[in-house]
Amino acid sequence: MRFDIPNLPEGTDALRANVRAFLAGYDWGPAVRARSWMGFDRGFSRELGKRGWIGMVWPKEYGGHERSGLERTVVLEELLAQGAPVGAHWIGDRQSGPLILRLGTEEQKRRILPGIAAGELAFCIGLSEPDSGSDLASLRTKAERTNEGWKINGRKIWTTFAHLSDYMIALVRTSPAPEGGSRHAGLSQFLVDLRTPGITIRPIKDMLGEESFNEVTFDDVLLPADALLGREGAGWEQATAELAFERSGPDRVLSSFPALSAGIDAVGPEAAVPIGRLVARLNTLRGMSLSVAGMLEQGQSPAREAALVKDVGNSFEQHLPEAIRALLEPEDTPPALRALLHDLVQLSPTFSLRGGTREILRGIIARELGLR
Amino acid sequence: MSEIGDAITGQIDRLLNDGNGPTRLRRLEAGEWLAETWTALEEQGLTLALVPEDAGGVGLSWADAVAIWQVLGRHGAPVPVAEAMLANALLASPVEGVLTLGASDAPFGRFAAHAVTEAGVRPVTGHTPGLNLAREPRDALRLGASLTAGGPSPRAMRLGLALLRAAQMAGAARHALNLAVEWANTRKQFGRPIGKFQAIQQSLALVAGEVAALESAVGIAARAVDARGLLDAGFEIACAKIIAGEAAELAASRVHQVFAAIGITEEHELHHFTRRLWSWRDEGGSERAWAAEIGAEAISRGGAALWADITSRDVRTA
Ligand SMILES: Cc1cc2nc3c(=O)[nH]c(=O)nc-3n(C[C@H](O)[C@H](O)[C@H](O)COP(=O)(O)OP(=O)(O)OC[C@H]3O[C@@H](n4cnc5c(N)ncnc54)[C@H](O)[C@@H]3O)c2cc1C
Numbered sequence A: 001m002r003f004d005i006p007n008l009p010e011g012t013d014a015l016r017a018n019v020r021a022f023l024a025g026y027d028w029g030p031a032v033r034a035r036s037w038m039g040f041d042r043g044f045s046r047e048l049g050k051r052g053w054i055g056m057v058w059p060k061e062y063g064g065h066e067r068s069g070l071e072r073t074v075v076l077e078e079l080l081a082q083g084a085p086v087g088a089h090w091i092g093d094r095q096s097g098p099l100i101l102r103l104g105t106e107e108q109k110r111r112i113l114p115g116i117a118a119g120e121l122a123f124c125i126g127l128s129e130p131d132s133g134s135d136l137a138s139l140r141t142k143a144e145r146t147n148e149g150w151k152i153n154g155r156k157i158w159t160t161f162a163h164l165s166d167y168m169i170a171l172v173r174t175s176p177a178p179e180g181g182s183r184h185a186g187l188s189q190f191l192v193d194l195r196t197p198g199i200t201i202r203p204i205k206d207m208l209g210e211e212s213f214n215e216v217t218f219d220d221v222l223l224p225a226d227a228l229l230g231r232e233g234a235g236w237e238q239a240t241a242e243l244a245f246e247r248s249g250p251d252r253v254l255s256s257f258p259a260l261s262a263g264i265d266a267v268g269p270e271a272a273v274p275i276g277r278l279v280a281r282l283n284t285l286r287g288m289s290l291s292v293a294g295m296l297e298q299g300q301s302p303a304r305e306a307a308l309v310k311d312v313g314n315s316f317e318q319h320l321p322e323a324i325r326a327l328l329e330p331e332d333t334p335p336a337l338r339a340l341l342h343d344l345v346q347l348s349p350t351f352s353l354r355g356g357t358r359e360i361l362r363g364i365i366a367r368e369l370g371l372r
Numbered sequence B: 001m002s003e004i005g006d007a008i009t010g011q012i013d014r015l016l017n018d019g020n021g022p023t024r025l026r027r028l029e030a031g032e033w034l035a036e037t038w039t040a041l042e043e044q045g046l047t048l049a050l051v052p053e054d055a056g057g058v059g060l061s062w063a064d065a066v067a068i069w070q071v072l073g074r075h076g077a078p079v080p081v082a083e084a085m086l087a088n089a090l091l092a093s094p095v096e097g098v099l100t101l102g103a104s105d106a107p108f109g110r111f112a113a114h115a116v117t118e119a120g121v122r123p124v125t126g127h128t129p130g131l132n133l134a135r136e137p138r139d140a141l142r143l144g145a146s147l148t149a150g151g152p153s154p155r156a157m158r159l160g161l162a163l164l165r166a167a168q169m170a171g172a173a174r175h176a177l178n179l180a181v182e183w184a185n186t187r188k189q190f191g192r193p194i195g196k197f198q199a200i201q202q203s204l205a206l207v208a209g210e211v212a213a214l215e216s217a218v219g220i221a222a223r224a225v226d227a228r229g230l231l232d233a234g235f236e237i238a239c240a241k242i243i244a245g246e247a248a249e250l251a252a253s254r255v256h257q258v259f260a261a262i263g264i265t266e267e268h269e270l271h272h273f274t275r276r277l278w279s280w281r282d283e284g285g286s287e288r289a290w291a292a293e294i295g296a297e298a299i300s301r302g303g304a305a306l307w308a309d310i311t312s313r314d315v316r317t318a
Helices: A012-023 A030-038 A042-050 A069-081 A087-103 A106-117 A235-248 A257-266 A269-297 A303-325 A335-352 A358-369 B003-016 B021-029 B035-043 B062-074 B081-090 B154-186 B198-228 B234-264 B270-280 B287-301 B303-312
Strands: A123-126 A142-145 A149-157 A167-173 A187-193 A199-205 A211-224 B099-101 B114-117 B120-128 B138-143
Touching: A012 A069, A030 A069, A030 A087, A030 A257, A030 A335, A042 A087, A069 A257, A069 A269, A087 A106, A087 A123, A087 A167, A087 A187, A087 A235, A142 A167, A149 A167, A149 A187, A167 A235, A187 A211, A187 A235, A235 A269, A235 A303, A257 A269, A257 A303, A257 A335, A257 B303, A269 A303, A269 B198, A269 B234, A269 B287, A269 B303, A303 A335, A303 A358, A303 B198, A358 B198, B003 B035, B003 B062, B021 B270, B035 B081, B062 B081, B062 B154, B062 B198, B081 B099, B081 B154, B114 B138, B154 B198, B154 B234, B154 B270, B198 B234, B234 B270, B234 B287, B287 B303
Parallel strands: A123 A167, B099 B114
Antiparallel strands: A142 A149, A149 A211, A167 A187, A199 A211, B114 B120, B120 B138
């Protein structure tokens, strides 16, 4: 594995400045900044959509803007560095949209992509189930063929923003795993309109007392034939490719960045050494994340590189609020920073869970090393 | 990396991959000068690698240089050819033969004909021997009058040495990790290779992440030096040396854990690399010193400037 830093295209300086100037008009409090891409704000997503900062790399005919992947990365970096509430379009822009663009039918692309790019359509990811977390291939939600299409039964869980979203891309079983064969066979992906009868979405309160993820029950849910996304039976390969998008971005390094910028203003000169270490790690991991973006831009599929960067990135973003906290007595911590740290400390356990746990990622790295 | 840099890097790797690596390091640590290794590497043009072509050098970039230094690090850097390469890069006109940097703790100083100091190129006339914890020569030198009108600034030498050591540490850490993976796939306990145990896999995966981060940090720093020169790449070099120091602790402790008792024996090659990691992290500025520098800068500029500052340092190469 090599992590070469790409050249950011010439125009990105101006683009960065534009996004920065736009964001300077917002003054989010600590609660928003701590959540960033876990914060759902359709109004803000629409504003970004108007400016062409969602679906940036997609073809214009589907509402995209035909910008480069590195230009998109620059926009993402700026949004995350400010802790902007980008959750309403994040999943659609990051993985659902690209998946539809790659595998969807012409009709699906025309129906869905312009809405995501406008910040109008929100997506959620239907992978995990009550008995299938890390061992995703054991999932049991199933789709059976009907005369008109498909009938889905089963249950998804931990589905972030299902209660606020328009669509889910669900991975379900469409035929039994072959006897003695791979459990990865017989899975398919569906584009599910969440208004379809038979779908029950029950928000699950998290330890912050908030509702961000859900249990989604499918009870004889009838879907039209064209709800199938991609190829029947190819769901595992498709979902794995989707994970490469999910794991590769700056959102795996910068989730808690606002704690560093705010922390720097609260500490004294005696904190130079620990701050310097954090800054060094930030700069390095940000470079690695850019490097993965560069590989994607060149048409490579850096799934293992993305897993490695996510792992080192998650550890950094998880450690960051603790590191800042260690430099300040609570009573000397400015109230806004204290609120930010309170939220980040509670959110940070999720960083090494969502999108594949630390152990699963390290398993991927170990295989790459030749250990499995 | 350039094509010629690539070719030289491959050539050095082949040259040092002659099966005598551990023997060489043992001889060096017993006080021997590895004349044949020095000559072989000098013949590759390494000492003049960073000198511009019009000054009689090879004209490699710093990106090429750190790739070479990483290869040298993977082989334990048995002769001070990286130091000579750096020293010549800092001089107006290059010097032939064995060169060292500075007058105190001079790497391989006892074997050097000349030392490059702030005053210029000075002949080595005597030394008081010293060793770092890897038992590499780090000598206090007695020097004759300068043969040149001035030399590089202490800042440039410190930056160059920090980058050099960070790059070598990336190589040494990569090699230690490779050794550990190989061992984990070979050593059997409870009826299977220990690499089949998840505890071992997870531990080495963590090392792999750190080593990749270090390699990236070194690459970022070299890119900055190529774009802006050593003196204006202080931030990136500091980052690389900080990550190097942090990676050294993690990598050394984890790979030793995987090898257990055999890994700490004199006979095993592992310690040559872990002891170099522990030595090199202290040279060219410790991670603490560099963190103090960039941390103080970040604090004085203020939190709002941090992100803008990092992104403003992005480099575009030709
Ligand atoms: C905030 C948040 C948002 C999420 N959003 C979504 C979403 O939108 N859509 C969705 O589908 N899912 C979502 N998830 C679910 C997430 O993908 C799972 O939590 C994750 O895959 C782990 O599954 P699990 O929670 O069932 O844990 P388990 O798989 O039961 O794991 C429990 C522990 O065992 C470890 N473990 C499991 N298998 C192994 C193994 N083979 N070797 C070593 N250790 C192992 C795990 O690493 C973990 O530490 C979200 C999770 C969180 C926390």
